[in-house]
Amino acid sequence: MTTASPPGALLTASAVHKTYGATKALDGADFTIHPGEIVAVMGPSGSGKSTLLHCLAGIVTPDEGTVHYRGHELSAMSDSERSALRRGDFGFVFQFGQLVPELTCVENVALPLRLAGADRKVSERQAAEWLERLEVADVAGKRPGQVSGGQGQRVAIARALVATPRVVFADEPTGALDSLNGERVMELLTAAARDTRAAVVLVTHESRVAAYSDREIVVRDGKARDTAGVAGAA
Secondary structure (H helix, E strand, O other): OOOOOOOOOOEEEEEEEEEEOOEEEEEEEEEEEOOOOEEEEEOOOOOOHHHHHHHHOOOOOOOEEEEEEOOEEHHHOOHHHHHHHHHOOEEEEOOOOOOOOOOOHHHHHHHHHHHOOOOHHHHHHHHHHHHHHOOOHHHOOOOHHHOOHHHHHHHHHHHHHOOOOOEEEEEOOOOOOOHHHHHHHHHHHHHHHHHHOOEEEEEEOOHHHHOOOOEEEEEEOOEEEEOOOOOOOO
């Protein structure tokens, strides 16, 4: 199913509602992002910003409203089609990395490629290249429990970008880091995303992190407002 999205839009949400029990997480939120754009989704805890990210990524289905990726409605796709998007077109960086503890760092980065059916040696060679690019080549053979928080987040970013996704969803990527490591992680994430022309949906409550974005969308009481007054305002 296709729709008339804003010209050049990659991912859009229109009048999205989501309720959990008696809690209204989203109350008519709108969102638009274009290829290569970095958009910060800001708001206090409980405002609905992470729920919006989950709807945009096809992890959660809205109760009302629509989410379209490249003109196709996510809710009209099958579970397997949405899973395929999350393996290839979408990359993810979470607050605590969520690396697989039993795998080495290079195996963690290679995992999206392996899940897509790529050869192990080829996948790990590409993973090693990304670890070098993110300045953590020296942790390739270590397991997540053997590296620092900052190193672990760089490994997570490498994993998110190794399959050359069109959209990277970053949910509080510096929330567990000190300010110095947080700044470096954001520098590396945004530089790598711009090099690959990946769009980034950056959920954060920190203005210093949002400063790395091209524009900001504020989510409050489940509604989204574009601070630049462009597409995505509500």
